[in-house]
Amino acid sequence: MFCQNCGTQIPDGSKFCGSCGARIGASQPVQQINQPIPQGGRPIPPVQQGGQPMRQMQYQGQSGQPYMQSGQMNYQQPGQMKTKGKGLPTALVICLAIILFFAIAITVIVMIIAQKNGPLHGAKVKKQVVWETGDLTVTAMKLMHDENSSENPYYILLEADNKGPVDRTVTCYAAAINDIRVDTNLELSVPAGGKSQGELRITDWKIGHLTAFEYFYSISFVLREGDELSDMIKLNTGLKEKTVYIEEGEDTPIYEGEGVLINYASNYPAFSEYGPAVEFYFENNTDKIICFRSGDVSVRGVAIDGKEFDEKFLPHTRGYAYFVLERAQLEKEDLLPLREIITSFECYDPVAGSTIFSTPVNVEYP
Numbered sequence: 001m002f003c004q005n006c007g008t009q010i011p012d013g014s015k016f017c018g019s020c021g022a023r024i025g026a027s028q029p030v031q032q033i034n035q036p037i038p039q040g041g042r043p044i045p046p047v048q049q050g051g052q053p054m055r056q057m058q059y060q061g062q063s064g065q066p067y068m069q070s071g072q073m074n075y076q077q078p079g080q081m082k083t084k085g086k087g088l089p090t091a092l093v094i095c096l097a098i099i100l101f102f103a104i105a106i107t108v109i110v111m112i113i114a115q116k117n118g119p120l121h122g123a124k125v126k127k128q129v130v131w132e133t134g135d136l137t138v139t140a141m142k143l144m145h146d147e148n149s150s151e152n153p154y155y156i157l158l159e160a161d162n163k164g165p166v167d168r169t170v171t172c173y174a175a176a177i178n179d180i181r182v183d184t185n186l187e188l189s190v191p192a193g194g195k196s197q198g199e200l201r202i203t204d205w206k207i208g209h210l211t212a213f214e215y216f217y218s219i220s221f222v223l224r225e226g227d228e229l230s231d232m233i234k235l236n237t238g239l240k241e242k243t244v245y246i247e248e249g250e251d252t253p254i255y256e257g258e259g260v261l262i263n264y265a266s267n268y269p270a271f272s273e274y275g276p277a278v279e280f281y282f283e284n285n286t287d288k289i290i291c292f293r294s295g296d297v298s299v300r301g302v303a304i305d306g307k308e309f310d311e312k313f314l315p316h317t318r319g320y321a322y323f324v325l326e327r328a329q330l331e332k333e334d335l336l337p338l339r340e341i342i343t344s345f346e347c348y349d350p351v352a353g354s355t356i357f358s359t360p361v362n363v364e365y366p
Contacts (some may be wrong), residue, residue, distance in 0.1 A: 001014070001024075003017035003019060003020060003022060003024065003348055004022070004024070005017060005020050005022035006019050006020040006022065006263075008020070008040070010024070010140055013063070025174075029236075036129060036333065039121070041111070044259060047308055048317075049143060050328065050349065054145075055108055056187070059084075073323050075123075078152070084215065084281075094270070097258065098227060100151075102176040103168055110142035111286060119144065120145050120149065120154075120216060120237075121215060121216075121239070122238070122239065123143060123215075123237035123238065123239050124142065124143055124237060124252070125140055125141075125142055125143040125144065125156060125216070125235050125237055126142075126236070127139065127140065127141055128140055128201075128235075129295070130223070130230070130233045130235070131223050131230040131233065132157075133225065133228060133230070134164060135162060135163040135164030136160060136161070136162050136163075136164065136168050136170075136190070136225060137160070137161045138158055138159070138160045138161075138188075138223060138230075139158065139159045139160075139161070140156055140157075140233075141156075141157040141158065141159055141197070141233075142156070142157050142215070143155075143156055143157075143219070144157055146155070151203075151205075151221060152185070152202060152203045153202045154201070154202040154207065154216075155199040155200055155201045155202065156198060156199070156200040156219065156235075157198075157199060157200075158170070158188060158193060158197065158198050158199070158200055159196070159197045160188050160190040160196055160197075160198070161190075161195045161314045162190040162191065162192060162193065162194060162195070163193065164192060164193075165192050165201070166192050167189065167190065167191050167192050168189075168190045168192075168225055168226075169188065169189050169225065169226075170186065170187075170188040170190065170223055170224070170225050171186050171187055171188070171224045171225075171228070172184045172185070172186040172221050172222070172223060172311035173221075173222040173223065173224040173229055173289075173312065173315050174221065174222050174229070174289060175200075175202070175219070175220065175222075175314070176219075176221070176313075176314050176319070177202065177207075177213055177216055177218070177219055178212055178213065178215070178216065178217060178218060178244050179188075179218070179220070179245070179316060179317045179318065180212055180213070180246060180284075180317065180318060180319045181203040181211075181311065181312075181313050181314070181317050181318065181319030181320070182201045182202055182206070182319070183202070183204040184200055184201060184202055184203060184204075185200075185201045185203045186198060186200040186201065186220065186223075187201070194197070200221065202206060206320070210246060211244075212244040212245065212246050215239060215242065215244070216237050216238070216239065217232070217237055217239045217240065217241045217242065217324065218234055218235065218236050218237065218241065219235045219237065220232055220233065220234045220235070220314050220317070221233055221314075222289065222314065229289075231352065232289075232314055232315060234318040235247065246281075246319075246320075247265055247266070247281070248263060248265075249263030249264050249265040249266075249281040250263055250264055254280075254345075254359065255345070255359045258314065258347070258356055258357055259285040260282070260284060260285070260286070260290065260347055260356070261281075261282070261283040261285070262280060262281070262282055262292070262345060262355075262361075263280065263281045263282075263357070264280055264281075264361075264363050265279040265280055265281040266276075266277075267338060267365075268277045268322075269336075269337065269338075271322070271324060272324060273327075274307070274324055274326065275306070275324055275325045275326050275327030275328075275330065276324070276325055276327065276330070276336075277322045277323065277324045277325070278322065278323055278325070278338075278341060278363065279320050279322050280320065280321050280322075280361075281318070281319075281320055281322075282311070282313060282318060282319060282320070282321060283318040284313035284314070284315060284316065284317055284318070285316060286315060286316075287315050287316075288304075288315055288349065289312060289313065289314055289315065289349075289350055289351065290307070290312075290313055290347055290348070290350070291311065291312045291313070291347070291348050291349075291350045292310075292311050292313065292321055292345055292346070292347055293307050293310035293311070293345070293346050293348070294308045294309065294310075294323050294343050294344070294345055294361075295307060295308075295343055295344035295345070295346065296342070296343065296344075297323060297341065297343045298326065298334075298341075298342045299325070299330065299335045299338060299340065299341055299342075300331050300335055300340050301342075302335060302337060304325050304329055304330065304333075304335070305325075305326045306315055306323050306325040306327065307323060307324040308323050309321045309322060309323050312350060318341040323343070325338075337365070338365055339365050340362070340363070340364050340365070341362070341363040341365075342360070342361070343360075343361045344358060344360050344361055344363050345358065345359055345361055348359040
């Protein structure tokens with residue numbers, strides 16, 4: 001038989017329990033939650049009258065506390081009460097919240113920086129004096145990207161200080177990005193004894209089409225005031241210089257010599273509303289500014305009106321020049337598609353005003 005009080009097995013017919021001293025046969029509570037916990041945390045099975053176990057009671061350690069779960073009475077170490085298993089611990093929730101906060105903050109910062117720099121990818125120009133002549137000082141302030149201008153978004157902000165007695169006007173004579181010739185626009189009017197700012201705008205349509213301009217590591221230009229030219233100004237943007245590639249045209253150049261290379265590159269049948277364009281590649285491998293200009297143009301022996309070019313190339317730069325033919329005349333003379341173009345190029349020194357060389361140009365299409 002079993003003791004009704006502590007559940008210890010005792011000999012049949014006993015009147016008192018040898019373990020807890022309880023009187024056998026006396027009325028005892030069905031269950032005592034706060035009964036003493038035996039040494040070693042040994043389970044004590046509660047019983048009903050008649051010696052049958054009622055429910056399982058478990059102890060975890062000598063100082064455990066009881067709790068009910070799914071019909072079982074369990075004892076848990078202090079500070080380790082079990083939960084229903086739903087939800088995350090508070091510490092984990094706090095950690096996840098902190099991680100999420102920093103992730104959002106970093107994303108916002110990156111977006112702000114990207115929006116600020118635009119396609120410049122971190123390229124910038126530090127404030128510096130770029131030209132001093134007489135009473136005139138010109139300072140490059142910074143490199144900018146104008147997101148509101150889709151055609152000419154890039155420019156250098158310049159500031160001119162005129163300490164002289166007469167008004168002055170500064171323009172850009174020639175320019176290059178990554179040592180590739182580009183078109184620019186600048187007209188900076190400076191009053192006598194005053195200061196003013198102007199934008200040296202890069203107006204070349206190739207900026208949006210050539211991958212060579214996706215990364216600005218340098219910007220070079222020559223300024224002009226009256227009949228005076230500055231030395232070549234080269235501004236580094238803080239980005240590492242790297243090799244950029246552009247199409248150099250056919251394998252056999254039209255002309256190569258005097259530190260100059262000329263080659264046919266391509267034609268653009270739908271260049272503009274005015275008409276198709278013929279593109280030529282040029283290299284200036286000398287230490288001075290040189291210019292290239294086209295002569296009269298004929299197609300299949302017929303003289304054609306067009307927009308001839310006169311392009312300036314800074315020292316050790318390369319790039320393209322175009323002449324555009326009048327579509328109306330080509331259509332009238334039944335000269336489309338283009339088959340043969342004859343013209344000539346003159347290379348000259350714009351400072352000395354002397355011709356370096358001239359060469360005929362004959363382009364035949366298959």
